[in-house]
Structures are given as C-alpha cells and as structure tokens.
Amino acid sequence: TRLILATRNAGKVTELRAILSDAGLPHELVGADAYPEVPDVKETGVTFAENALLKAHALAQATGYPAIADDSGLCVDVLNGAPGIFSARWAGAHGDDRANLELLLSQLGDIPDEHRGAHFFCAAALALPDGTERVVEGRLLGTLRHSPVGGGGFGYDPILQPTGETRTCAELTPAEKNAISHRGQAFRALIPVLRELLA
Ligand code: ITT
Ligand code: NA
Secondary structure, three states, rough: EEEEEOOOHHHHHHHHHHHHOOOOOOEEEEEEHHOOOOOOOOOOOHHHHHHHHHHHHHHHHOOOOEEEEEEEEEEEEOOOOOHHHHHHHOOOOOOOHHHHHHHHHHHOOOOOHHHHHEEEEEEEEOOOOOEEEEEEEEEEEEEEEEOOOOEEEOOOOHHHEEEOOOOOHHHHHHHHHHHHHHHHHHHHHHHHHHHHHHO
C-alpha cells in the first residue's frame, strides 16, 4: 500500500526518502507530485505543527492513503523567530531559495557572530483517511554565516552552521545532515508511530 509524502519540495522529498528508508516500512513512498490534480493547501496555520497537519490531511483525504507532511523553516533569534513559518516565501515568491537567503543575510547585515544564533525547526505530521492524526517535532541549533558556503542541501543550508560544526549544512553529506537535522529528528520520531498506526 501507499504512504503519501505530502510535499512538493524536491529537497524535502530526497531527505525524507533517505530518512524513511532505514525504517523498513513495507509502503510505497509516493510524492504529492503524483497527484497534480490535488490543489496545494493554503498554509493558514500559525504554527509549524498546524501547517504540517493541514498538508497531511489534505493529501490523505484526497488520495485515501495515509499521508505524512513536513512543515519547516529557519527561526532567527535576533529576528524573534522570523522567518519561521514564512521561510519559504520570505522574499515574496514561494520557494525562491536564493532570494530568501539573500534577503535574510541583508537583514542581518554585519551583526556579529555571537548574535547570529538560529535554528531549523520541523514539524512532521501523519494523517490517516479516517482523520487520525499525529505530529512530532525536531530542531537543529546553530549560527548564521555572513555569506553562503556549500552546494549541498537546499533552502538556507548554505548559511546555517550547526552548533559544534565548522561546516555549513550545505557542506555536510546528505547522511551527515540527516543524522543531526530537524527533519531527521522529527521523522525518526515518527517511525514508531507509523509502525503502530499503519500496521
Ligand atoms: P511543501 O509545503 O510542499 O512541503 P515548502 O517548501 O513550501 O514545501 P515549507 O512551507 O515547510 O515547505 O517551507 C520550508 C522552507 O524552510 C523551505 O523553503 C526552506 O527555505 C526552509 N527549510 C526547511 N528545511 C530546511 C532545511 O533542511 N535546510 C534549509 N532550509 C530549510
Ligand atoms: Na510553511
């Protein structure tokens, strides 16, 4: 049977397939792009968890299969948690990773390193067609570089240096990022829930 990955973000799909492959689930993982007729849900929630649940329920209802969703973003201490749930459209157009990153860097200016604390946050939601829902969360603490470094990952990865690392997330291998990331933590926490509820 199918398990729907309720996201159209290619970077997330790649990471989720890697994180979930270790779970040994018998399900076929199918991205939301397999259902182009299902409209994108309006992310009207005020928290990551609310938005993740909205996305998961929309795909579970539309497809009749269990669906998991990710809502995630970068929360900057000196910006009181912004861009937060607005991370994907910080510069205006949804999903313009380069513009979002450049705008954020310009907003931080030359604020010194000790005031450049930030974290990635991820809410991972499961929804079943019968309305059952679960949500779990993960975060990755770090500091923001003054300019982007590295070609891996997606989004704000080239500017987030995890605490205890000398490299940015975009310089980590995919396995290294997944081992410590907000998304890795959240979806690994969801695996026992999937085992229980999809049985
Ligand atoms: P879906 O809603 O279809 O899943 P989306 O890209 O719109 O895709 P979000 O609303 O959750 O997803 O926004 C996530 C944004 O947060 C994403 O565009 C990145 O800018 C940022 N982000 C999330 N996880 C990240 C990560 O691991 N590394 C870098 N940036 C990340
Ligand atoms: Na969002």
